[in-house]
Amino acid sequence: MWLKFAVALLIVAVSVFVGYLSAGKYRLRKSYFQAFQSFNEKFLAELCYTRRALAEFIQKERKEGDFYHMANCALVERDSVRKPSYLSEDEYEYLMEYFHAVGRADAKTQTGWFATRKGELERSCKEAEAEAKNRGELYLKLGLLSGLAIVILIV
Amino acid sequence: MLDFLPKSISRLLIKINVNLLYEIRLRANKPLFVNFEGKYYFLGQDGLSSAVKNAYFPTAEEVNDALHAACGYSIYAVENQIRQGFITTKNGVRVGICGDVVYEGGSILSIHSVSSLCIRVPHEIVGCAKGIYDRCLSNGLRSVLILAPPGLGKTTMLRDLSRLVCERLTKNVLVCDERGELSCGNVGITSDVVRFAEKKTAFAEGIRAMCPDLIVTDELRLSDFSVIELIREGGVHVFASAHRTDASSIPKGLFDYVVTLNALGCVGSVVSGV
Numbered sequence: 208m209w210l211k212f213a214v215a216l217l218i219v220a221v222s223v224f225v226g227y228l229s230a231g232k233y234r235l236r237k238s239y240f241q242a243f244q245s246f247n248e249k250f251l252a253e254l255c256y257t258r259r260a261l262a263e264f265i266q267k268e269r270k271e272g273d274f275y276h277m278a279n280c281a282l283v284e285r286d287s288v289r290k291p292s293y294l295s296e297d298e299y300e301y302l303m304e305y306f307h308a309v310g311r312a313d314a315k316t317q318t319g320w321f322a323t324r325k326g327e328l329e330r331s332c333k334e335a336e337a338e339a340k341n342r343g344e345l346y347l348k349l350g351l352l353s354g355l356a357i358v359i360l361i362v
Numbered sequence: 363m364l365d366f367l368p369k370s371i372s373r374l375l376i377k378i379n380v381n382l383l384y385e386i387r388l389r390a391n392k393p394l395f396v397n398f399e400g401k402y403y404f405l406g407q408d409g410l411s412s413a414v415k416n417a418y419f420p421t422a423e424e425v426n427d428a429l430h431a432a433c434g435y436s437i438y439a440v441e442n443q444i445r446q447g448f449i450t451t452k453n454g455v456r457v458g459i460c461g462d463v464v465y466e467g468g469s470i471l472s473i474h475s476v477s478s479l480c481i482r483v484p485h486e487i488v489g490c491a492k493g494i495y496d497r498c499l500s501n502g503l504r505s506v507l508i509l510a511p512p513g514l515g516k517t518t519m520l521r522d523l524s525r526l527v528c529e530r531l532t533k534n535v536l537v538c539d540e541r542g543e544l545s546c547g548n549v550g551i552t553s554d555v556v557r558f559a560e561k562k563t564a565f566a567e568g569i570r571a572m573c574p575d576l577i578v579t580d581e582l583r584l585s586d587f588s589v590i591e592l593i594r595e596g597g598v599h600v601f602a603s604a605h606r607t608d609a610s611s612i613p614k615g616l617f618d619y620v621v622t623l624n625a626l627g628c629v630g631s632v633v634s635g636v
Contacts, residue, residue, distance in 0.1 A: 260433075261436045263434075
């Protein structure tokens with residue numbers, strides 16, 4: 208009896224964990240857009256005040272995560288950036304266009320350009336946060352339900 | 363130091379001794395021209411040459427890429443320098459820019475369609491100003507003006523003079539480096555450096571903030587001499603340089619010594635009490 212109960216519990220736990228992992232893509236998207244938005248804000252502040260060269264700015268502001276890794280790759284090492292699986296083709300192109308524009312003009316022009324991106328990034332960030340929340344909950348529930356279904360069928 | 367150059371040009375530089383390279387002239391679709399040991403040559407796949415047919419021809423894109431890289435890929439960070447027609451890289455390499463100038467409100471807004479770059483490679487030659495030091499400063503601190511046409515080593519001399527004054531006289535030296543070129547190297551253990559500030563601001567604020575015994579600055583223009591006069595009246599000595607071949611246009615009594623260079627790093631004359 209106890210063994211059956213333990214197996215059932217294990218199956219449910221594993222299926223919930225699988226559900227959690229399945230929602231990982233949406234968590235990564237959320238972190239990516241949050242970092243992107245934060246970078247844009249900091250860069251706008253940089254243009255207004257210290258105006259350090261890009262390499263110095265990125266090294267000082269660098270944090271963990273995909274976005275900063277890609278920013279370092281594209282803007283400091285001047286290397287090509289691989290498309291992460293959680294980004295669509297359009298989002299990847301948007302990022303490449305963004306990186307291409309960074310540092311290309313004087314502070315006034317750059318401020319105008321990046322201020323326009325601010326609204327777009329805020330919207331994308333909110334969408335990614337909502338998606339991560341909704342999908343995260345959905346996948347956990349699906350994991351739980353499928354775990355229970357397996358338990359009923361097998362155990 | 364020249365890591366901002368496109369690979370196609372960096373590959374050509376491997377063939378020559380970069381330590382003896384003073385200047386690179388990068389012109390879009392024109393032969394690559396370099397100053398090597400004080401003489402101009404074309405540079406191509408086979409190294410230095412006097413024949414234009416052996417030269418490498420950089421494209422407009424390569425010229426623009428070199429400028430963008432020299433700016434640290436951050437035009438916004440050096441826009442004030444660009445407006446003055448040059449930028450100085452983090453290693454002190456001065457890049458003169460030639461292109462289409464855009465004006466707004468009577469002052470330069472930007473330079474675009476860049477067609478030529480004049481890349482001046484700085485050299486730190488420790489001891490090169492020893493001769494000037496011995497002749498002008500052996501009895502204590504004096505004001506010295508170095509005159510020479512461009513490219514004869516005025517900045518290198520000033521840098522070494524500053525280092526010598528710090529080491530031998532242990533005076534407080536303020537280096538006013540408007541172009542970020544003078545302070546790239548050892549300007550002395552008791553020196554303070556103001557970079558990229560206009561001379562007037564740097565002199566006024568620098569004297570108030572740092573109380574120097576000596577101010578070292580590069581490339582004086584005629585309009586700067588009135589400020590130098592005020593500094594001298596305040597009891598602060600000045601080492602400076604100017605793009606001139608004679609002292610006729612220099613106001614009298616401003617400098618204790620006027621040194622003229624007549625060849626690369628060669629002191630021609632030292633005149634006192636001008």
